[in-house]
Amino acid sequence: MVDQPDQNGRAKRSRSMSVSMADIARLANVSKPTVSRVLNGSPLVTEATRKHVLAVASEHGYAVNRNAQKLRQTRTDTVQVVLDFASHRGGRIADPFIFELLAGVAEALSVRNVDLLLSSARKGDGRSYQDQIAARVVDGFIFLGQGERDPMLRKLAKLGVPFVVWGAVDPDEPYCAVGSDNLLGGELAGRYFLKQGRRRWMFIGNDAHAEIRMRHDGLTKAAGDAATLTTLTSEEMSYVSTYRALKDHLADHPAPDAIFAFSDTAAMAAITAMREAGHIAPRDYSLVGYNNIPFAADFTPAITTIEQETHLAGAILVEKLMQLIDGGRANSTTLPTRLIVRET
Amino acid sequence: MVDQPDQNGRAKRSRSMSVSMADIARLANVSKPTVSRVLNGSPLVTEATRKHVLAVASEHGYAVNRNAQKLRQTRTDTVQVVLDFASHRGGRIADPFIFELLAGVAEALSVRNVDLLLSSARKGDGRSYQDQIAARVVDGFIFLGQGERDPMLRKLAKLGVPFVVWGAVDPDEPYCAVGSDNLLGGELAGRYFLKQGRRRWMFIGNDAHAEIRMRHDGLTKAAGDAATLTTLTSEEMSYVSTYRALKDHLADHPAPDAIFAFSDTAAMAAITAMREAGHIAPRDYSLVGYNNIPFAADFTPAITTIEQETHLAGAILVEKLMQLIDGGRANSTTLPTRLIVRET
């Protein structure tokens, strides 16, 4: 569809400005398939026609209609990334950790020329994800943060939907997960507490999230008979709710002498709540956070934390997903974890 | 395309498992257009046939092929969000501000049933954005962070590409921008410094970014003849680079008695660098950050900062973009800004 002089001699566009492959073919005096071949880098076309077609296409600002293309092809070259914006809804986002992951995934997809469709996690049984595949919107999914969706993910895996998950790595999972060694992370924190001679530990985190449960398990394992362990759960895992939960807890419970928090953000909330109750780290208690976010080092006191090797995560997640989409298999992987000792 | 018994009597799928609208039509004993009407909520179909078709579709896990749909329709119902991951590449993401914006945009688009295609900012002349429209991939763009792209955006606006920008609001811009009142933000910081009796101010930020330049302008305006103003620019605007730049500066320059930083993250870097040079806030200097990120209140010392009303930003950006896509006009908007005085 291209300019056609109207009754007044002025150029008129028949329906929109869009130029089709047929137009380019006509303008370049070749057939549609030839244009297609040129644009897809087929080796069959002559260098001369290739250049000519490319010139005409560029001159008219032509770009292949991706919807028509996707209709014909089996791949959509699009991946849906599912993120838990919900836990931040209405509030401020404090923990940049998940976005570092997102940045890594975006980069890795971009390198492969795959589009990234971003969506917020919906509740439900996974029917909507199946539909996205059936509707040929995306080729597969990357779930950032396992959260409480393990049952849904198991169902999805059984249906053969291609996806990978950032979260807890568990040999029983029937799907591919990539995550830090959460169990070891918990153990490292516990061993650190033992070395400091701490005996009354507290774990802050919601066990409904598999990756957090594993950190809890690691801590429990390290505690053995040498320490007692209480758990503080705040439904919503933000700075504010953690602060409130600990504040409430301290009102009618003795303070712990060691705290392992599920994130550095929660660790900061804990430090503030503890300070307001008269407990100072590292004098009165030891504290270990998780993620090693940039601020952790600059907070006062500087936070001892568990670092995950997340810079690789994006690339690994994408690579595994692509294997699945290609019909292959993909194994779960654990990324190294280490304790970074600072002031607390 | 549906199960067909093969030569051996076993069910065979002709090409893939996908079910088409024609299949559903046949199975429900109606025509294709009727199925289409049911799925699009047309009021013309009988309640009986509606229910029947829906039942058959659901039973077979049918979902409309979105590519075929988009090929026929004029809208793609997809919006591309462009983000500057680049400034964080390889490093850690410290400032969650831009992601709060992203969360807001995601939420607003989801409410309207519009897909969000996330992309990292590419350098270049905007040709790739035109192509995305021409290829009918997306209906329009939301640029989060104007950065240094103003010239490209002007070109894009001239071409009639629908887009909105989070960034500096300038009456001269030929496009729709939404942003906080950066000029006022700068003035607020300056007035605060004047009230504290500070005379040797420093601005930290890269003027190549229009929104930051406006904050600088506001500060300059407030300074008038009452204060001197130096500028510290670090190309890359991260915590680390700001820290280094200020550290280097302090090695051979006198320290300022007031600092206005382009972000709270930069403010924290400034506090650390100043402290290491023996300067303590608020004793020796005043400091104002920007964004009021959650940590700002919990940092030691608690950071005085400029707050932007970002919780509305996502919804506003999306609404304006939709107006443009609908062929209407959209005016730039400034969001309120206020000073939050804390310890610094």
Place this chain on the structure above:
DNA sequence: TTGTAAGCGTTATCAC
């Protein structure tokens, strides 16, 4: 209220 036919812009298949 429903059905028939045409066409959206590609790519795959097969000729030439």
Place this chain on the structure above:
DNA sequence: GTGATAACGCTTACAA
């Protein structure tokens, strides 16, 4: 090497 032709799965006339 290149071209004609037929799908891909849907929606939009228009007809019944």
